[in-house]
Amino acid sequence: MNEVRKPLRMVTCGGCGAKVFISGDLPPLSTTPCTKCGHPVMMPMRLRQFELRDAIASGGMGTVYRAFDLMLEREVAVKLMRKDLTEDAKVLESFYREARACAALNHTNIIHIYTFDEFEGQLYLVMELADRGSLDHRIEQQGRLSELHVLDIGSKVASALDTALKHNLLHRDIKPGNILFNAEGEPKLVDFGLARSTEADTEYDTAVWGTPYYIAPEKVKREREDFLSDMYSLAGTLYHALTGHVPFEAPTVEEVVAAHIHTPLTPPNQVIPEVTQPTSDALVIAMAKSPAERYRTYDDFRMAMEAARSQLLIGQLRAKKETGSVGRSWWRR
Numbered sequence: 001m002n003e004v005r006k007p008l009r010m011v012t013c014g015g016c017g018a019k020v021f022i023s024g025d026l027p028p029l030s031t032t033p034c035t036k037c038g039h040p041v042m043m044p045m046r047l048r049q050f051e052l053r054d055a056i057a058s059g060g061m062g063t064v065y066r067a068f069d070l071m072l073e074r075e076v077a078v079k080l081m082r083k084d085l086t087e088d089a090k091v092l093e094s095f096y097r098e099a100r101a102c103a104a105l106n107h108t109n110i111i112h113i114y115t116f117d118e119f120e121g122q123l124y125l126v127m128e129l130a131d132r133g134s135l136d137h138r139i140e141q142q143g144r145l146s147e148l149h150v151l152d153i154g155s156k157v158a159s160a161l162d163t164a165l166k167h168n169l170l171h172r173d174i175k176p177g178n179i180l181f182n183a184e185g186e187p188k189l190v191d192f193g194l195a196r197s198t199e200a201d202t203e204y205d206t207a208v209w210g211t212p213y214y215i216a217p218e219k220v221k222r223e224r225e226d227f228l229s230d231m232y233s234l235a236g237t238l239y240h241a242l243t244g245h246v247p248f249e250a251p252t253v254e255e256v257v258a259a260h261i262h263t264p265l266t267p268p269n270q271v272i273p274e275v276t277q278p279t280s281d282a283l284v285i286a287m288a289k290s291p292a293e294r295y296r297t298y299d300d301f302r303m304a305m306e307a308a309r310s311q312l313l314i315g316q317l318r319a320k321k322e323t324g325s326v327g328r329s330w331w332r333r
Contacts, residue, residue: 014054014066015039029055048119050078056131059191061085061095066131076114077130081123092123099125101192104167109160111180111190130188135241136176144244144272147279151309153179153187154238155302160189161234162298165227172225174233175211176240212253213246217261217289228291231301235286242279243271247287261289276315278308 007024016037026032028045029052045052049071056077057064062085067078085091099116106112112128135153138145145153157179164171171178171192178191214236216229236247248259265287269280282304288294295301 009043011041011044011053013037013039013041014056015041028052031055047078047122047124048117050076050126052078052080057134061091066129067126069126075129077127079125079127081125083122086121086123095123095125098192101164101169102127105160105163105169107160107163109156109187109189110163111188128182128188130180130182130190132181132183132185134177134181135179135187135237138181139176139241139244145241147242147275147312148309150238150242151279151305151312153241154234155305155309156187157189157234158231158298158302158305161227161230162302164192165298170225170227171230173211174230174237175214176237179237212256213240213248215257215260216291218291220257220260226291227298228294231286231294231298232288232291235283235301239268239283239287242275242283243268245271276308276312278304278311282308 008021009024009026010019010021012019013034013036015034016039018034018036020035020041022032022041022043026043028043031040031042033039034041040055042052042054047067050067050069052065052067054066055063056066062079062081064077064079067076068074069076081095096116099113102111102113103116111130114126114128116123116125118124133141157174161171161174169192171189173191174189178189180188180190182188211233214233216225216232219225219229239245239247246256247265248256248263250256250259265284267280267284269275269277282301285304286294286301295304
């Protein structure tokens with residue numbers, strides 16, 4: 001009796017890049033270990049003209065997949081909203097808000113939204129692909145980032161937030177996990193699900209109100225927030241990337257939150273002595289307890305970071321020249 005062969009499907013492993021065969025009987029979006037490296041490989045799913053090929057991130061509202069637009073022949077990211085949340089009006093509004101907020105913004109360092117739609121009861125968002133990990137992942141992998149890299153990220157994300165502000169939008173949840181990187185290494189600000197108009201009544205939300213490690217003091221005190229709250233959170237995020245430590249560490253979330261109000265910030269150059277004074281000062285000012293003591297505009301914050309970056313580059317160039325001159329003097333002798 002002839003054995004019936006099961007259909008096979010060839011897919012590309014997101015871990016090692018090898019093309020492997022998996023059982024064609026697997027349900028769409030289900031995974032099986034790669035035969036080469038053990039990384040989970042996924043059975044693709046077709047969603048209109050998009051073929052979802054690999055899960056790259058997952059959050060409270062849904063999962064983001066690497067996908068291929070079969071019509072335009074380009075890679076994209078597709079975010080599928082969890083079906084169990086579609087009955088929650090607040091969650092739906094957050095999903096819609098993210099789509100509308102990002103679609104209204106045109107900036108190199110803000111993720112681009114291509115379309116937002118529904119198919120057979122499944123809500124999805126199609127956006128630019130940024131699949132080189134998050135800042136959170138880089139901190140986890142590297143411990144801390146170089147000062148130049150942190151200043152570059154900070155300047156670009158501050159510019160992105162300034163563009164959002166010009167459209168009367170606050171992000172309200174700046175953190176390392178919401179800064180992704182694309183194939184060219186460009187930082188991309190994502191997750192505008194908590195975004196609000198600067199003219200809206202941004203009352204304290206007991207359910208979702210930002211991330212405790214980077215939250216501005218005025219938000220903790222339930223005072224009205226503005227763009228300076230986002231600036232504080234960005235500076236806190238950069239502090240973490242620069243030093244390898246969150247601005248305030250404590251055993252409980254409640255103590256961390258309280259520290260934003262009551263505990264003086266330890267300057268970055270006291271945590272990592274090689275951090276230059278201008279960089280340290282820029283982050284300390286942007287994280288002042290009182291919003292009135294922070295930079296008055298994103299341009300001011302950016303200029304401080306760019307000035308610190310210029311001084312750092314000049315210092316490195318001078319050090320190289322001195323090392324080179326020492327080497328040449330020895331050679332002449």
